[in-house]
Amino acid sequence: MDGIFYGIGVGPGDPELLTVKAIHAIKEADVLIAPKTEKKDGSVALHIARPYLKPGIEIVYQVFPMVKGFEKDDSAWEANKAEILSLLRAGKNVAFLTLGDPMFYSTYIYVYRLLAQEDVEVRTIPGVPAFAAIGSRVGYPIVEGDDVLAVIPATAPKEKIERALSTADNVVLMKVYKNADEVISLLEAHDLSQQAVLVSRAGLPEERIIRDISAHKGEPLNYLSTILTRHN
Incomplete structure (x- = not known):
């Protein structure tokens, strides 16, 4: 059975602003996708969610290029999508962490649209903008x-x-x-x-x-x- 893909808004910075639903989803996840920029190491969203991670959870960092160039070159996005799908097909629940709210000026929106083309279950959990x-x-x-x-x-x-x-x-x-x-x-x-x-x-x-x-x-x-x- 395929895993579930969770898009989780972690809010702007204070870990105590995560919703109960977001915390439950993070604890259900086998793999966390932590988006990061090409220029910097680490992930702010992961830092915020860290108090709620279960021991031994797999963390996958993915780099997402600027959206402005998406139509010209979507290869990085497609590679990230393929990696997520392979994890889901292996039966793992995958959580994608995003700052603020997932549907508000978020990289997650584009990931969501890519996965909407596939036969996978997606659950989006709002966060505090x-x-x-x-x-x-x-x-x-x-x-x-x-x-x-x-x-x-x-x-x-x-x-x-x-x-x-x-x-x-x-x-x-x-x-x-x-x-x-x-x-x-x-x-x-x-x-x-x-x-x-x-x-x-x-x-x-x-x-x-x-x-x-x-x-x-x-x-x-x-x-x-x-x-x-x-x-x-």
């Missing part, structure tokens, strides 16, 4: 009443970001790192910088909270950086 954890962590209501919320990747084109800033009442900006100064300038131009709070690596030991974002222009930021803001 970073912006939700940050709102609670710093006491910042994300939306209330009839507020309209925009969730924007800071990696989006400038014009797209500006349109969202102009129309939404409240804003979540994720992946604020490479172009942080440009993003802060956009928030200043839309009168959104004074109300903003930036949190980097939420729930992890290196967590950083910045409330005066304009005073921190020019400083390097981690990829896992999120800004919450709202119009007055």
